[in-house]
Amino acid sequence: MTSVADLMAYDEVLDRFDPVLGLEVHTELNTQTKMFCGCTTTFGAEQNTQTCPICLGLPGALPVVNAVGIESAIRIGLALNCEIAQWCRFARKNYFYPDMPKNFQTSQYDEPIAFNGWLDVLLDDGSVFRVEIERAHMEEDTGKSLHVGGSAGRIHGAEYSLLDYNRAGVPLIEIVTKPITGTGERAPEVARAYVSALRDLLRALNVSDVRMDQGSLRCDANVSLMTKDATEFGTRTETKNVNSLRSVERAVRFEMCRQGAILATGGSILQETRHYEEVSQSTRSGRIKETAEDYRYFPEPDLVPIAPSREWVEQLRATLPELPWERNNRLKADWNLSDEEFRDLVNAGALELIVATVDAGAPADEARSWWVAYLTQQANTRGVELAELPITPARLARVIVLIAEGKLTTTLARQVVDGVLAGEGEPDEIIAARGLAVVSDDSALLAAVDEALAEQPDIAEKIRSGKVAAAGAIVGAVMKKTKGQADAKRVRELILERCAEQ
Amino acid sequence: MSSDLTRFTAAELAAKIQAGDGEVHAFLHVAAEKAREVARGVDADVAAGREPASPLAGVPLALKDVVTTEGIPTTAGSRMLEHWVPPYDATVTARLYQAGIPILGKTNMDEFAMGSSTENSAYGPTHNPWALDRIPGGSGGGSAAALAAFQAPLAIGTDTGGSIRQPGSVTGTVGVKPTYGGVSRYGLVAFSSSLDQAGPCARTVLDAALLHEVIAGHDRMDSTSIDAPVPPVVEAARQGLSGDLSGVRVGIVREFSGEGYETGVTASFEAAVKQLTVLGAEVVEVSCPHFGYALPAYYLIAPSECSSNLARFDAMRYGLRVQLPGAGAEEVMSATREAGFGAEVKRRIMIGTYALSSGYYDAYYGQAQKVRTLIKRDFDAAFAGVDVLVSPTTPTTAFKIGERVGNPMSMYLADLCTVPASLAGVPAMSVPSGLSADDGLPVGLQIMAPALQDHRMYRVAAAYESARDAADGGPLINRIPELEAVKA
Ligand SMILES: [Zn+2]
Numbered sequence: 001m002t003s004v005a006d007l008m009a010y011d012e013v014l015d016r017f018d019p020v021l022g023l024e025v026h027t028e029l030n031t032q033t034k035m036f037c038g039c040t041t042t043f044g045a046e047q048n049t050q051t052c053p054i055c056l057g058l059p060g061a062l063p064v065v066n067a068v069g070i071e072s073a074i075r076i077g078l079a080l081n082c083e084i085a086q087w088c089r090f091a092r093k094n095y096f097y098p099d100m101p102k103n104f105q106t107s108q109y110d111e112p113i114a115f116n117g118w119l120d121v122l123l124d125d126g127s128v129f130r131v132e133i134e135r136a137h138m139e140e141d142t143g144k145s146l147h148v149g150g151s152a153g154r155i156h157g158a159e160y161s162l163l164d165y166n167r168a169g170v171p172l173i174e175i176v177t178k179p180i181t182g183t184g185e186r187a188p189e190v191a192r193a194y195v196s197a198l199r200d201l202l203r204a205l206n207v208s209d210v211r212m213d214q215g216s217l218r219c220d221a222n223v224s225l226m227t228k229d230a231t232e233f234g235t236r237t238e239t240k241n242v243n244s245l246r247s248v249e250r251a252v253r254f255e256m257c258r259q260g261a262i263l264a265t266g267g268s269i270l271q272e273t274r275h276y277e278e279v280s281q282s283t284r285s286g287r288i289k290e291t292a293e294d295y296r297y298f299p300e301p302d303l304v305p306i307a308p309s310r311e312w313v314e315q316l317r318a319t320l321p322e323l324p325w326e327r328n329n330r331l332k333a334d335w336n337l338s339d340e341e342f343r344d345l346v347n348a349g350a351l352e353l354i355v356a357t358v359d360a361g362a363p364a365d366e367a368r369s370w371w372v373a374y375l376t377q378q379a380n381t382r383g384v385e386l387a388e389l390p391i392t393p394a395r396l397a398r399v400i401v402l403i404a405e406g407k408l409t410t411t412l413a414r415q416v417v418d419g420v421l422a423g424e425g426e427p428d429e430i431i432a433a434r435g436l437a438v439v440s441d442d443s444a445l446l447a448a449v450d451e452a453l454a455e456q457p458d459i460a461e462k463i464r465s466g467k468v469a470a471a472g473a474i475v476g477a478v479m480k481k482t483k484g485q486a487d488a489k490r491v492r493e494l495i496l497e498r499c500a501e502q
Numbered sequence: 503m504s505s506d507l508t509r510f511t512a513a514e515l516a517a518k519i520q521a522g523d524g525e526v527h528a529f530l531h532v533a534a535e536k537a538r539e540v541a542r543g544v545d546a547d548v549a550a551g552r553e554p555a556s557p558l559a560g561v562p563l564a565l566k567d568v569v570t571t572e573g574i575p576t577t578a579g580s581r582m583l584e585h586w587v588p589p590y591d592a593t594v595t596a597r598l599y600q601a602g603i604p605i606l607g608k609t610n611m612d613e614f615a616m617g618s619s620t621e622n623s624a625y626g627p628t629h630n631p632w633a634l635d636r637i638p639g640g641s642g643g644g645s646a647a648a649l650a651a652f653q654a655p656l657a658i659g660t661d662t663g664g665s666i667r668q669p670g671s672v673t674g675t676v677g678v679k680p681t682y683g684g685v686s687r688y689g690l691v692a693f694s695s696s697l698d699q700a701g702p703c704a705r706t707v708l709d710a711a712l713l714h715e716v717i718a719g720h721d722r723m724d725s726t727s728i729d730a731p732v733p734p735v736v737e738a739a740r741q742g743l744s745g746d747l748s749g750v751r752v753g754i755v756r757e758f759s760g761e762g763y764e765t766g767v768t769a770s771f772e773a774a775v776k777q778l779t780v781l782g783a784e785v786v787e788v789s790c791p792h793f794g795y796a797l798p799a800y801y802l803i804a805p806s807e808c809s810s811n812l813a814r815f816d817a818m819r820y821g822l823r824v825q826l827p828g829a830g831a832e833e834v835m836s837a838t839r840e841a842g843f844g845a846e847v848k849r850r851i852m853i854g855t856y857a858l859s860s861g862y863y864d865a866y867y868g869q870a871q872k873v874r875t876l877i878k879r880d881f882d883a884a885f886a887g888v889d890v891l892v893s894p895t896t897p898t899t900a901f902k903i904g905e906r907v908g909n910p911m912s913m914y915l916a917d918l919c920t921v922p923a924s925l926a927g928v929p930a931m932s933v934p935s936g937l938s939a940d941d942g943l944p945v946g947l948q949i950m951a952p953a954l955q956d957h958r959m960y961r962v963a964a965a966y967e968s969a970r971d972a973a974d975g976g977p978l979i980n981r982i983p984e985l986e987a988v989k990a
Contacts, residue, residue: 059814
């Protein structure tokens with residue numbers, strides 16, 4: 001494992017080298033059935049219960065293409081501004097591994113279904129970086145190995161391995177970028193922002209669960225460095241097992257620093273597969289193969305070529321949903337936000353939460369205000385992402401509605417939200433349990449108003465002589481007496497009424 | 503058909519095979535129980551006055567052991583699958599059952615259908631009923647021998663480069679490779695996916711046509727299956743039996759003659775051509791200049807596909823597993839493949855792995871695919887002028903067991919005339935054309951037709967068969983020497 005001492009400072013890396021990225025994202029499609037058979041694809045089902053002769057690769061079994069899988073691939077290609085192949089084939093990628101039932105993966109090689117596209121990626125400073133897409137192709141997932149005994153679930157040293165083929169044959173789309181150059185110091189950020197944008201896109205298309213934690217979205221990051229005067233790319237490494245957006249950013253940054261240190265001392269980069277380790281936030285070398293892997297690709301003879309008609313492609317294009325950037329522009333206009341305000345809200349991870357809160361019945365400005373102010377503050381205090389706070393958009397929307405109905409004051413509402421964050425249940429339950437209802441009984445309020453006026457006769461006199469602004473002090477006093485459970489506006493009205501009477 | 507007859511065909515034939523398959527060794531497994539069950543179903547239909555499930559209901563059949571059968575072992579002639587019992591039926595198997603055809607058992611074959619003599623079976627060779635020291639052809643030697651030995655009236659074979667036609671030729675039986683995609687490959691243990699094709703084997707052309715119609719037709723489970731009506735092969739065979747071929751244009755492939763062809767085979771072929779002329783056919787010579795490259799192209803494409811298709815035999819999920827205490831998965835895979843595959847299978851996996859390797863792909867696999875295109879064009883050009891093409895099925899009669907085992911190249915030459923049709927995906931069949939004057943062993947006439955025109959060759963074959971039977975005073979198969987097993 002690479003030790004920390006072998007890393008070059010990030011600034012020095014940037015002084016001496018230009019980073020080049022290549023990102024390969026695999027996304028599992030959310031089709032009901034697998035790519036080449038009728039087995040279901042439910043995540044987390046009991047081992048080997050979603051299998052059949054085809055996805056187990058039994059002798060004699062043959063694949064039949066899932067038409068929905070092809071449709072999803074074309075829709076992804078179109079959303080990524082790709083050309084869609086007039087004619088393409090599947091190919092066999094041959095290599096031996098126990099979790100692969102046929103010991104070849106049905107994939108696509110030199111004839112991908114979609115190619116030559118791009119995706120515009122929004123960076124933290126609000127600028128847009130265009131990532132060129134090389135290709136998007138269809139393939140099938142492998143099964144899963146569980147290595148028992150030995151060290152940390154790795155195959156080496158394991159006593160035995162268990163195989164689960166439920167995932168074998170689940171449709172995958174692999175999306176490959178062209179080499180990404182010109183990012184400079186923003187290379188790690190571009191990598192994260194690209195995967196994030198792609199995730200949003202796939203979600204909008206409703207083609208995948210895009211759960212990085214469950215492996216339905218997986219990223220392999222290719223990183224290389226070239227010296228400032230070089231004309232050719234340097235040797236790249238491919239880092240796998242990058243299971244979160246933050247890891248994508250960290251893995252790229254780590255590889256840049258690791259490679260910089262090696263190159264600076266005259267060493268050369270080994271072209272290899274590396275694995276990202278979440279705990280140490282570093283990459284480690286995979287097993288080094290003595291010879292380059294030769295996958296012996298050839299066209300899959302058990303499947304016929306795919307020739308999507310132009311009519312079909314245009315039909316699919318016409319049914320593409322509103323894409324994330326289109327939606328962002330619409331929301332920005334609807335909510336009447338500046339570019340900067342909108343970007344802040346995206347960066348805070350509040351966009352989807354606000355949309356969901358609005359969908360649950362809250363006005364947009366109220367929803368936005370809660371998420372970007374009070375709740376962001378709460379998230380920061382707790383050191384978690386906004387979305388990880390234990391409050392749902394629906395519960396927040398209920399609180400906002402209660403304020404609008406005059407049943408909560410802002411002060412009370414915060415106490416209710418605090419209750420929700422503390423796991424005390426639904427807003428209405430918390431209001432009941434904590435006795436947080438607004439004091440709307442005028443006689444009770446009037447008693448408090450009279451008391452406050454009596455306590456501060458000089459202020460009372462000012463109000464009576466027409467200095468209405470002085471009422472604020474009495475409002476404050478009444479709110480204190482009612483422990484914040486009064487509606488300040490009503491209190492103010494009552495004070496003015498009282499002073500006018502006397 | 504009487505219920506007595508159905509009971510005889512299913513139960514007694516199975517018993518007979520179990521008692522006396524020793525000399526021929528056509529069968530690897532006899533499935534008497536299941537055969538009786540299917541036959542009882544046919545009996546019940548007859549007793550209830552129902553229409554039989556098909557014209558062949560109750561007629562028993564021998565199934566090549568490369569076709570999966572639920573609950574009945576399927577070994578593909580390999581040690582690798584010695585105890586494997588498939589959990590599912592091939593589409594062909596299912597269609598046989600639907601037609602009320604009892605499956606007597608599974609027949610011997612070259613391992614994974616690789617071979618031309620059935621000597622590559624892990625379970626010992628099959629003997630040709632015409633001469634027990636001779637090979638029955640391959641890879642489907644078991645199916646052809648079962649027909650010739652009167653163990654079964656019908657059989658199913660699979661043909662990748664000639665594995666139905668060449669055994670038919672050397673056993674004096676009829677063997678048909680339908681148009682590629684005409685019969686579902688679902689459940690055929692794959693050798694070479696772009697070439698494999700199941701087809702009927704029988705003692706007469708009409709029987710083959712009847713069986714063809716049972717197994718053919720579109721299948722959703724096989725993406726390469728053709729979604730088109732089954733060619734009217736039974737009608738064509740019946741039409742052919744009238745003996746009139748006037749208006750039919752027959753092409754003789756110039757490239758299928760000369761060196762390597764036994765004089766007895768050439769003489770038989772010439773006599774057959776003369777017979778076709780007598781029947782009214784117009785015979786012309788055609789040239790297919792690229793057929794000479796068919797054999798090398800075939801021996802690159804088929805091994806390439808097989809190297810990938812056979813990768814799944816890795817000891818992980820089914821079949822043989824060599825136990826190596828303390829060893830990792832890779833070592834177990836390697837040891838199992840070493841122990842489970844025979845020499846010919848290993849040879850082809852190695853050739854195919856090499857041909858697909860980066861740096862060699864274009865020169866070998868890529869080049870072979872180009873040859874394949876040229877061969878298809880040769881067929882297109884030829885069929886522009888003629889309805890069918892004819893040739894000897896194989897250059898020699900049945901050779902002696904052991905004669906070519908040490909020389910793979912001479913073994914591959916047995917496929918010389920059969921591989922072009924395989925590469926082009928067009929239908930081709932072998933029909934008996936008498937006995938060779940050299941050694942008194944059967945010779946076959948190959949008839950080829952354009953894709954989906956399978957009926958054309960059935961018509962010509964049936965006409966030729968009826969004329970030859972009339973001239974010989976009966977079917978060729980009746981002249982087979984008596985076997986101990988047959989006498990019993
Ligand atoms: Zn399945």
